[in-house]
Amino acid sequence: MSSWIVTNLWLIPAVPLGASFIILSLVNSRRRTAAALAIIGQIVAFVFAITAFLPTLYLPGFRAIHNFTWFTFGDQALRIGWMLDPLAAAMMVMITLVGLCIFVFSVGYMADDKNFSRFFSYLSFFSGAMLGVVIANSLLLLFVSWELVGLASYLLIGFWIERPSAAAAARKAFITTRIGDLGFFLGMLWLYHNSGTLLFYDQGRGCLENAGLLAIGASATFIALLIFCGAVGKSGQFPLHVWLPDAMEGPTPVSALIHAATMVAAGVFLVARVYPLFSLGAVNGVTPSLTVVVSVGVVTALMASLIALAQFDIKRILAYSTVSQLGLMMVSLGVGGVAAGIMHLIAHGFFKALLFLGAGSVIHGLHHEQDIRKMGGLRWIMPVTFLTYAIGMMNLSGVPFFFSGGWTKEEILHSTAHWRVSPLPHYLMLAGVILTALYMTRQIIYVFLGSARNTDFQSVRPAESHSAEAATTTENISVVRTDQRPVFHAHESPRVMTMPLIVLALCSILFAFVLTPAWPWFHAYLNGEPARVDFTLLIQPMLFFSLALVAGGIGLGWLIYRRIPDPLARARPGLFRFLENKMWVDEFYEQTVITFSRILARLADWLDRYFWDGLVRLFAGIGQALGVLSKGFDDHGINAGVDETMSGTRGFGRLIAAAHSGQIQTYLGAIAIGMLLLLVLYAWLG
Amino acid sequence: MNSVAFLLIAIITLAGALAAATLPRLIHAALSLVVAFVGVAASFFLLGAEFVGLVQVFVYVGAVAVLIVFTILLTRREVTGERGVNWGGAIVALAVFGGLLWTIFKTKSLALAAPQIEPLTVKRIGEALMTNYVWPLQCIGLVLTAALIGALVLVMEEKREER
Amino acid sequence: MTPTLQLFLIISTALFSIGLLAALSRRHAIFILIGIELMLAAANLNFIAFWRFSPEPHQPTGVLVAIFSIAIAAAEAAVGLALVIAIYRHYHTTSVDKLDQLKG
Numbered sequence: 001m002s003s004w005i006v007t008n009l010w011l012i013p014a015v016p017l018g019a020s021f022i023i024l025s026l027v028n029s030r031r032r033t034a035a036a037l038a039i040i041g042q043i044v045a046f047v048f049a050i051t052a053f054l055p056t057l058y059l060p061g062f063r064a065i066h067n068f069t070w071f072t073f074g075d076q077a078l079r080i081g082w083m084l085d086p087l088a089a090a091m092m093v094m095i096t097l098v099g100l101c102i103f104v105f106s107v108g109y110m111a112d113d114k115n116f117s118r119f120f121s122y123l124s125f126f127s128g129a130m131l132g133v134v135i136a137n138s139l140l141l142l143f144v145s146w147e148l149v150g151l152a153s154y155l156l157i158g159f160w161i162e163r164p165s166a167a168a169a170a171r172k173a174f175i176t177t178r179i180g181d182l183g184f185f186l187g188m189l190w191l192y193h194n195s196g197t198l199l200f201y202d203q204g205r206g207c208l209e210n211a212g213l214l215a216i217g218a219s220a221t222f223i224a225l226l227i228f229c230g231a232v233g234k235s236g237q238f239p240l241h242v243w244l245p246d247a248m249e250g251p252t253p254v255s256a257l258i259h260a261a262t263m264v265a266a267g268v269f270l271v272a273r274v275y276p277l278f279s280l281g282a283v284n285g286v287t288p289s290l291t292v293v294v295s296v297g298v299v300t301a302l303m304a305s306l307i308a309l310a311q312f313d314i315k316r317i318l319a320y321s322t323v324s325q326l327g328l329m330m331v332s333l334g335v336g337g338v339a340a341g342i343m344h345l346i347a348h349g350f351f352k353a354l355l356f357l358g359a360g361s362v363i364h365g366l367h368h369e370q371d372i373r374k375m376g377g378l379r380w381i382m383p384v385t386f387l388t389y390a391i392g393m394m395n396l397s398g399v400p401f402f403f404s405g406g407w408t409k410e411e412i413l414h415s416t417a418h419w420r421v422s423p424l425p426h427y428l429m430l431a432g433v434i435l436t437a438l439y440m441t442r443q444i445i446y447v448f449l450g451s452a453r454n455t456d457f458q459s460v461r462p463a464e465s466h467s468a469e470a471a472t473t474t475e476n477i478s479v480v481r482t483d484q485r486p487v488f489h490a491h492e493s494p495r496v497m498t499m500p501l502i503v504l505a506l507c508s509i510l511f512a513f514v515l516t517p518a519w520p521w522f523h524a525y526l527n528g529e530p531a532r533v534d535f536t537l538l539i540q541p542m543l544f545f546s547l548a549l550v551a552g553g554i555g556l557g558w559l560i561y562r563r564i565p566d567p568l569a570r571a572r573p574g575l576f577r578f579l580e581n582k583m584w585v586d587e588f589y590e591q592t593v594i595t596f597s598r599i600l601a602r603l604a605d606w607l608d609r610y611f612w613d614g615l616v617r618l619f620a621g622i623g624q625a626l627g628v629l630s631k632g633f634d635d636h637g638i639n640a641g642v643d644e645t646m647s648g649t650r651g652f653g654r655l656i657a658a659a660h661s662g663q664i665q666t667y668l669g670a671i672a673i674g675m676l677l678l679l680v681l682y683a684w685l686g
Numbered sequence: 687m688n689s690v691a692f693l694l695i696a697i698i699t700l701a702g703a704l705a706a707a708t709l710p711r712l713i714h715a716a717l718s719l720v721v722a723f724v725g726v727a728a729s730f731f732l733l734g735a736e737f738v739g740l741v742q743v744f745v746y747v748g749a750v751a752v753l754i755v756f757t758i759l760l761t762r763r764e765v766t767g768e769r770g771v772n773w774g775g776a777i778v779a780l781a782v783f784g785g786l787l788w789t790i791f792k793t794k795s796l797a798l799a800a801p802q803i804e805p806l807t808v809k810r811i812g813e814a815l816m817t818n819y820v821w822p823l824q825c826i827g828l829v830l831t832a833a834l835i836g837a838l839v840l841v842m843e844e845k846r847e848e849r
Numbered sequence: 850m851t852p853t854l855q856l857f858l859i860i861s862t863a864l865f866s867i868g869l870l871a872a873l874s875r876r877h878a879i880f881i882l883i884g885i886e887l888m889l890a891a892a893n894l895n896f897i898a899f900w901r902f903s904p905e906p907h908q909p910t911g912v913l914v915a916i917f918s919i920a921i922a923a924a925e926a927a928v929g930l931a932l933v934i935a936i937y938r939h940y941h942t943t944s945v946d947k948l949d950q951l952k953g
Contacts, residue, residue: 662949664881669778669873676778676785683789692852696860703864703887707871712879719883722864726890729860732852733901738915742893745919750886750926757879757930761937775873783866790862796855803906811916814909819917826920833924837931 005052006064009082009135012048012092013145016041016099017128023121034117038124039103045131046096053089061528062086065137065201079199083137086526087272087342091134094346097507098261098353099127101500105357106253108497109364113251119159123257126152130262134269139188139198139207142270146184146230149266150177153258157250169249176243180233187226191277194219200273208276220280224289227274228296235267235326238300242586244323248315252360255315260322261353265345268329272338284420285336291421297330298425305435309442313370314359317443321396322352324432328412331425337415339526344408346522347511351395351405354504358389361493361501362447372446379448382492386448388501393444395508397437398550400543404508407515409433410546411523417542430549437553442561517543616641691732699725712758720751733800737808857898865891878933878943882926889922 019041023034056062067081103123110119129152132145158170192198195207195215206212216223231237236244247259258264271278271293278289304324311317325348332341363370365382379386395405413433416426492498514521517540524530702722709715723746730739790796815823868887871880893915900911937943 664945664948665772665775665873668881669775672778672782672869672873676782679785679789683792689851692856696856699860700863700867703867706883706887707867707875707880712877715880715883719886722887723890726864726894729857729894730897733857733897735897735901735912735915738893738897738912738919741916741919742890745923746886746890750923753926753930754879754883757933760934761879761943772874772876776870778873779866779870782869783862786862786865787859790855790858796858797853798902799851799853800902801904801906803901806906806909806912811909811912814913815916819913822913822917826917830920830924833928837927840928840931840935 003064005048005055006084007066009052009066009084012045012052012096012135013128013131015044015048015128016124016131020121020124020128023117023124026117031116034120035103035107038120039100039107041124042096042100042103042127045127046093046100049089049092049096049131052084053093056084056086056089057525060524060530063201067137067199067202078140079197079202080136080138080141081199081202082135082141083201084135086528087269088134090342090346090522090526091269092131094349095127095130095134095262098349098504099123099257101504102253102257102261102353102357105256105360105497105500106251108494109253109360110251115159119156119251122152122155122159123253126156126258126263130266133266137200137206139191139200139274142273143184143188146234146266146270147181149258149263150174150181150234153177153247153263156254156258157247159250159254163249166249169243169246173243173247176240177233180229180231180240183226183229184231184233187223187229190219190223190226191216194223208274213276213280216277216280218281220277221287221289224274224277224280225292227277228271228289228293231267231270231330232296233267234270235264235330236300236323237267237296237327237330238303239585241300241304241323242589245316245319248313248319252315252356252363255319256353256356256360259319260356261349264322264326265329265349268326268333268341268345271330271333272342275333275338278333279336286419286421290334290336292334294331294334294419294421294425297327297332297334298428299327300324301327301331301432302428302435305432305439308439309435312372314362314372314375314443314447315356315370317372317439318352318355318359321436321439324436325352325396328409328429328432331429332412332415335415335419335425337412339523340408340411340415342526343515343522344405344412347395347404347408347508347515350504350508350511351392351403354388354501354508355392355396357497357501357504358385358392361385361497362389364493364497365491372443375447376450377448382448384492384498384501388498388505389448390444391505391508393440397440397554398433398546400547400550402509402512404512404515406550407512407517410517410543411515413546414542430546433546433549434553434556437550438557438560441554441557445557445561688732692729695725695728695732699729713755716751716754716758719754720747723747723751734803734806737806737811854898854902857894857902861891861894861898864888864894876944876946878936878945879930881945882929882933885929886922886926889918889925893918 016038019037023037026033055064063083063085065081065083067079069077070080071078103120106119106123110116113119126149129145129148133142133149136142136145154170154174157173158167160166188198191207194217195212197205197207197212199206200208202209204211207216213220233240244259244264248255250259278293279285279287281287282290301324304320304327308317308320308324311320325344329341329344329348332338332344362375362378362382362385365378365385366375369375391403395403398406398409400406400410413426413429416429417423419425511522513519515523699722702718702720702725705718706715706722709718723742727739727742727747730736730742865888868884868889868891870884871887872884875881875884896911896915896918900906900909900915903911933943936948940948942948
């Protein structure tokens with residue numbers, strides 16, 4: 001059984017990919033078939049993922065690999081393969097389960113979209129590619145899937161292509177992550193150059209095993225940092241985080257699946273996967289590359305949670321919180337808490353998907369209103385969304401005992417406390433915990449508590465909400481379109497959207513029970529050790545300390561944000577504007593990188609205009625001084641020169657255009673002549 | 687191998703091909719093409735690849751040539767305003783011929799006689815097709831199906847638009 | 850004198866060049882297809898000849914490649930002729946020098 005699933009592990013990504021292509025080849029009108037196919041594909045993948053998960057439970061430290069030759073060139077064979085270990089198995093289950101919930105949610109959320117089936121095709125495609133990243137046992141296969149994931153992300157951010165902002169955001173995401181991927185690619189080439197293989201594990205010969213690591217030697221630091229560039233781009237770490245908040249232009253289920261739960265976590269996964277490269281030659285668990293990881297993570301986490309305090313778009317707040325949580329995971333990996341980081345990754349996948357879907361439900365219920373200043377008082381109108389959102393918020397803020405996010409955050413704080421280089425990350429992360437509780441409290445107060453601030457939404461009382469729930473969305477929209485003064489009806493989302501919320505909320509709570517220090521089953525599972533039950537570990541000073549911090553954060557948030565408009569904005573308007581504008585990072589790039597290239601262009605222009613032109617003028621002047629050429633030479637000579645160049649360019653263009661006669665026989669003749677030339681060349685040389 | 691047969695086959699093949707390439711009337715050219723294909727099939731027989739020769743006859747003479755004749759019939763309404771030969775094309779063709787000949791004569795190892803072989807039976811070809819070449823075989827089947835459907839779609843779609 | 854590999858290659862070269870001539874110098878689209886078929890036949894002749902004169906003719910590789918190539922050629926002919934018919938219906942011509950929409 002276990003060997004069967006290992007050799008056929010490719011089925012897990014193949015099923016959603018296949019579903020995606022089938023949907024794409026269907027006519028766009030078959031909306032139901034499209035959604036059903038995507039969901040069935042996801043269910044099959046989920047069942048396979050569970051089947052793969054089971055064998056890893058029996059043996060601690062289970063690792064099965066299946067390698068094969070992809071193709072041979074000369075005497076070199078390029079081998080790829082897949083692997084099944086606790087890390088991959090846990091990720092697979094998380095991705096397929098969260099994916100399934102989000103697919104179902106999208107049926108409701110995207111019900112009115114005209115490109116419904118295209119959306120499901122892309123979602124399935126993404127899911128397949130992401131599973132490919134997870135099972136890869138070869139850096140090459142991982143990179144290929146990595147790029148496919150990037151492609152899916154690009155397609156889905158720009159899904160509403162008719163909006164210019166969505167198209168721009170898609171481009172920004174693609175180009176920004178490409179900068180990181182260039183580093184990743186270079187690192188991969190370097191790794192191949194040194195170790196001669198891209199397989200991670202290959203019976204002692206892989207690049208993450210002793211022989212391979214020995215061959216890599218001292219350059220491991222640079223390779224690891226280059227690969228980390230890819231992770232920085234994908235996981236939205238500073239300084240390449242700018243694309244992630246803009247990526248919220250995509251449909252909300254996309255934000256939940258790709259830009260919160262799975263794809264952005266791929267960077268963290270990548271670092272965890274090639275961790276032996278990072279930790280090679282570690283003294284007390286500290287290497288230069290890991291220190292870089294920690295610094296980047298700390299800067300990202302703090303910066304993003306500060307910015308999140310001053311955002312008003314419900315999705316942007318969550319986006320910045322994602323950035324900050326990813327930073328936290330990076331910190332955890334950097335200080336040596338690999339298992340803690342991955343645990344937080346999985347828990348974060350559940351609760352952040354939950355939060356995003358909750359936000360999607362709110363946005364859907366308010367007819368695509370995203371500004372939290374215009375919300376408020378939704379707790380009665382959308383009770384299910386409110387409850388599940390509150391659970392997600394408790395998870396994210398790190399409330400312990402019943403919420404998985406609390407335990408994993410605890411674990412990460414523990415690992416930072418033991419870092420030998422500096423205690424600074426630990427204290428900064430504690431500050432981050434307060435900030436997280438603060439901005440989540442602010443958001444929940446703004447969205448759900450208080451009274452409705454937008455008069456348009458006030459028309460619905462709890463008693464009426466049932467009728468609003470029954471009314472389909474299409475009717476509501478037609479109401480909006482026909483009336484001059486729009487009458488909005490805020491309403492709870494349909495069952496197809498609330499069910500995934502409930503499932504995800506349950507997952508994030510149930511998952512907490514395998515994370516507690518009393519029975520750290522999941523931690524042991526990832527590390528390949530047997531788990532012990534010890535209830536005394538439940539009582540630790542750290543736990544109470546962080547509980548106090550979280551309580552303090554939430555209480556502080558309650559005190560500050562009871563009164564809306566934002567007190568912070570009134571007390572420190574300058575600081576608030578600084579945060580609201582995302583610390584001017586985009587503007588900074590505009591001022592530096594983009595301006596730099598603009599200045600280069602200006603410089604070239606200037607050189608052309610004054611330097612080279614000046615040289616020509618100088619010669620002209622000499623000619624003039626000699627009295628050989630007339631006074632008008634300067635103008636005429638240069639003008640004529642420019643004209644000459646122009647007509648030359650035009651003539652050349654015409655020449656090239658003439659070659660494109662549109663006559664197929666001319667092209668064929670050109671091919672024949674080219675072939676003849678090649679033939680003669682080879683005969684000559686050989 | 688019989689050199690008389692070789693000479694005869696070569697003359698028939700090349701004459702048929704030349705006629706197919708230069709005759710002004712399309713239908714004559716198509717029929718000469720059949721002759722050239724039969725010649726090529728005969729040279730396959732001479733080389734001991736009887737099966738390929740038969741396939742060549744079936745596919746080219748039986749199917750492709752008939753297809754060409756049908757196409758000529760379907761597009762016959764046009765006045766065959768065939769102007770003089772395109773000399774540029776002729777020169778390129780000649781140059782390619784010269785270049786290829788030059789390389790053939792330059793390669794000294796080609797002047798070898800045929801070794802004795804046991805005849806290649808259809809059974810062996812079938813075995814090879816079903817073992818080592820089974821994937822290419824499947825792919826070819828797919829390509830043929832796609833071409834069949836593609837040809838049908840190309841011809842039908844236009845018809846619907848006309849109505 | 851028994852025919853050598855060289856002679857077969859010369860024949861196939863001649864066949865190829867005649868095909869190229871037809872494809873390059875005739876106006877009618879069907880002639881181009883005829884030329885392409887001739888060139889493919891020349892290539893097949895080469896495959897078979899190289900197989901027959903190779904040091905190990907018991908490997909039927911050349912024969913099989915020729916068979917596959919004939920199959921591809923048949924597919925190509927079917928699609929090509931369908932294209933000719935489609936073009937004829939659309940432009941009412943089969944003369945390729947009138948089809949120059951891609952002119953630069």
